[in-house]
Amino acid sequence: MSAMRVLMFGWEFPPYNQGGLGTACEGLVKGLTTQGTDVTLVLPRHQECVIPGCRIISPQFKKIMVSSLLHGYATSEAYDAMWADKGKPSLYGRNLFAEVHRYAAAAQDVVAEEDFDVIHAHDWLTYKAGLAAKKMSGKPLVVHVHATEFDRTGDGAVNQYVYEIEREGMQGADKVITVSEFTKRKVMEQYGVPAAKIEVVHNAVAFNSHDFRDAIALQKQAPLVLFLGRLTLQKGPDYFIQAAKKVLEYAPHVSFAIAGSGDMQGRLMNQVAAWDLSDKISFTGFLRGAAVDRMYQMADLYVMPSVSEPFGITPLEAMRNDVPVLISHQSGVSEVVNHALKINFWDVNDMAAKILAVLEHDVLHSELKRNGKKEVYTFNWNEPARKCMGVYWNVMAGYV
Amino acid sequence: MVSVCFYFQVHQPFRLRPYQIFDIGTGKPYFDESKNKQVMHKVARKCYLPTNNVMLELLRQHPEFKISFSFSGVFLEQAQRYSPEVIRSFQKLIATGQVEVLAETYYHSLCAMYSEEEFKTQVALHAKTVKELFGVTPTVFRNTELIYSNHIASMVEKMGYKGILLEGWDHVLGWRSPNFVYKPVMGEIPLLLKNYKLSDDVAFRFSNKGWKEHPLTVEKFSQWLLNVNGNGDTVNLFMDYETFGEHQWEDTGIFNFLRYLPAELLKHPDTTFAFPSEIAELPVRGELDIPYLLSWADMERDVSAWMGNDMQKSALGKLYELEQQVTRMNDPELLHTWRKLQTSDHFYYMCTKWFNDGDVHKYFSPYESPYDAFIYFMNVFKDMKKGLDTSPMKVEL
Structure with a gap:
């Protein structure tokens, strides 16, 4: 059997990451490729990849380049503030949601050119891209919930638009992966996803560290x-x-x-x-x-x-x-x-x-x-990657 | 002829409150009155009272049936305070004359390893309490968690006890069987060895559906006991009394097992029941040399559950350092508090090797983690020490 091919949508990746999300994404990609799964990672901006078995492509490839302003932690308000700071011309659109749509649109070009068995999308910014890819290709979609709008806002001012995208992604996916039981409960309670559709895959940690x-x-x-x-x-x-x-x-x-x-x-x-x-x-x-x-x-x-x-x-x-x-x-x-x-x-x-x-x-x-x-040392990325592969096999079986 | 000897341990510690550093010096009580009361009530309802009822029935029904108990002093104290009906129910059992009571340290402590003086005091205190409550004087000794060594045996022998209980652990016995009476290498005190396989079949494995012998019937278990005939004088079944109804819940059938076991055993004329003091009279068949500390806990059967990590060693060391300072104060309340802090459970809660031994430690701990147990204990310790250091009666050593 040939290797499983995953089309993965992310938005940040070390060394250009703002937080744990990029770290988790990198760990998971390494765990997957180590275990023989091919990963094509779509990122909003171009960067080199040194992980064997993983190729990074970015939507600058064709018509639209997606701004690096797009990052996972921004609330819409924070994004507007950031925009004001940078004072860039409105080449990329005025708000975060426009970016999300552009990223999704650009994703379709990738789908047309790539061969893959399953789609894996990390957090809300990529859900629309994931859904578009699923619609175009007919391949199963797994969405991976690293955080919800309720976490980002401390259960405070939840942005309805973000919530809708999250909900749409989780509902439209074939399987939802959450990073904890804690998040699984949120996904069930706040997004109405049935327990049976959710798989908990706890994160791990990489062991390369500098010694001072x-x-x-x-x-x-x-x-x-x-x-x-x-x-x-x-x-x-x-x-x-x-x-x-x-x-x-x-x-x-x-x-x-x-x-x-x-x-x-x-x-x-x-x-x-x-x-x-x-x-x-x-x-x-x-x-x-x-x-x-x-x-x-x-x-x-x-x-x-x-x-x-x-x-x-x-x-x-x-x-x-x-x-x-x-x-x-x-x-x-x-x-x-x-x-x-x-x-x-x-x-x-x-x-x-x-x-x-x-x-x-x-x-x-x-x-x-x-x-x-x-x-x-028991938290090795091979384990969560193995669980993700189990999820892939599972959703792929449903598509045979 | 095989003598079956039952010994049940009955113990409850005085659990500490989650005592924060900010509580030091505020006069907040150390012990968690409501928690301790609640546990006593729960265990009385699930285990002590119903099991005692079954026992009383059995003792009346079978005049040959005999059992023995060891009660920690801190259990007796809490039972008197929170559930006096439990004391009355044990008194009823003991009044049958078919029940023996064993000696131990009043505070269910580890003092045998730290201070011979303190050890003697606590054992004497315990004997006095047993005499007052039950009208009997123990003659056979069991140490906290069956912790044993050559040295402990010789202390206990000097104190005049006519027998001591210990774990019949393979690593100590080698090819020898736990079903005989032994003596220590440098002493004469008879050693009663727990048959851990048969004891644990009841205490730990009874309800384990993954065990190939599940369900354990009285017929099957009696057969195993009878198999000892011809290569043993005794079968010592030693376990926590809380096995009945608390560790093994009623719905596992544990009470019925208990209810029908004596009759099943008595079907065979070769079986008798014996008190530990009677087992101690049997001929000595060999000698055991155990220079290190042996216990009945965990897979290691050592003392690592209480003294295995640095937090435990540090807490114990600091506590026993206070011995002279506390005893010289001549304050009974303070002495009692210091001794209640010696109860082995406080150190058991600090055990960090959970993950190898399953959840046994976790199940019995009132705290969220061994680290919390250490923190609260040390805060209490510091409060007590502060009181000692600032007392007008402070004696310079």
Whole structure:
């Protein structure tokens, strides 16, 4: 039997990624190709691919080039703001939804030229492209839910248009993959998808990391607690700074770092300044590549206080870097990780208490670190890729 | 002739509250009164009362039937406080004269490994409580979780006990059988070995549908016991009393199994029932040299469930470091609190090897993770230590 051929629609891919989505996509593609599945990955902008068995093509190929402004985390409002910032001519259309349609239209050109057995679309921006590809080719469509509009907006101002695209994609797909049970429940409750149509495929983590430990050990002064993620409602950085304040009342020698950028950054920095804690809680801005590993390795504890986290790969990255983790129950990763401290994101007292405990008790720190490292090695991308291949076979069988 | 010896362990710890660092110095109580009460009520309803009813029926029906119990002091204390009917029901059983009560540490603690002085005190305290409640004085000893070593045997022998219970683990016995009485290499105290295969058939495997012997009938089980005839003097069936109704739920048929087992065994004239103290009178058939710590827990049968990781070792070490400071204070309430913190369960909850041994640890833990168990324990410890260090009665060591 010849190799299975997947036409995959994504929107970001390392090194040009804004967050965990591109990382997950890359991990999955590597897992699939390692196990003999051919992947043709369609991205909105061109980049080279060094993964054997994977080819990246981008819709600049023909008529329309899709703007790199198109990224998965933007709400329509944020997109408009970004547009205003860049002040570009309206060559690519005025709003995010126009981009989505252009991407979908461009996808049709790909379909006409490519041979494939199954279509796999990652998150709402690509669902229209996926649906168009399915309609044109008659091949089965799998949509992969890494996040829903409810996660991105913290269950707040859900954009109806985004919701409609998500719903349409999930309803029109042959199978829906969610990254956790947490997300599966959301997809069932908010989008009316029956349980039987959903497959949970938890994410994994890659094991290539840069080692700065020796250099860090030399500079090490105060214990450091790290937040790393987009500074948006969804990630709960506001709860993190509240917990930091509480910790500092008990242990003034502790430092906190907030790595990442996002629409809440100004507000957070103002709050920290108002508390007069700017020397204790620092903001690093957005980090990528080796700087991320370095940041993890500097930390004594990684905190992910997400309000609504479909999966959350960062705790696995921290564990891989020998850092104990404290994560919220409101995350998919908490379903699968045992050797972690867990809290409810709103329970600032509990968060502060656990941060203090890890910093105070060396044995707790070392036990979490040792067991976490052991555990994280069980999260290999081959496993989720294998599950996806199972899903492919399943939907393909329905089309024979 | 095979003597069947039943021993059931009855224990409930004083569980700690989720005690946060911010609670230190606030005077918040350490122990989770409502949780402990709730567990006692639940287990009384599901296990203690119904099982005692069956036992009483059996003891009346078969004058030859004998059983033994070991009650931890912390269980007896909580039962008196929350479910006095449970105490009365055990008193009724013991009044039949067909029930023996064993000795153990009052606090179900690990002090045998830390302090001989403390060990003796806790065993004496336990004997006193048993005497007060049940009017009997134990003569055979079982240590917390059957933790045993040559050293523990010699301490217990010096204390005058006429027998000690331990796990009949293959790695220790080699080719030898657990169905005989042994003695330690440097002592004379009779050793009663748990037949773990037959004990665990009931305690762990009874309801396991994946087990090829499922369902376990009294006929089948009796046959296995009788097979010992000719190559054993005794079969020691040692298990948690909570096996009945709590670990194995009523709908598994465990109560019926219990109800019909003695009659089935008594069909065979070669079977008798015996107290541990009677087993200890049987001829000694060999010698066992166990220099390291053996227990009845997990696949390892060692003490790693309580002392296996650094959190456990650190918490235990710090707790026992306080021995002199606490005892010199001469404050019974404080001493009692310090000792309640010694109960082995607190350290069991900190065990991180769950994932190899299945969910046994998880099932019994009131906390979300072993890390939480450690954090709460250490906060309580720090609060107690703070009280000690700032007490006007503080004695400089």
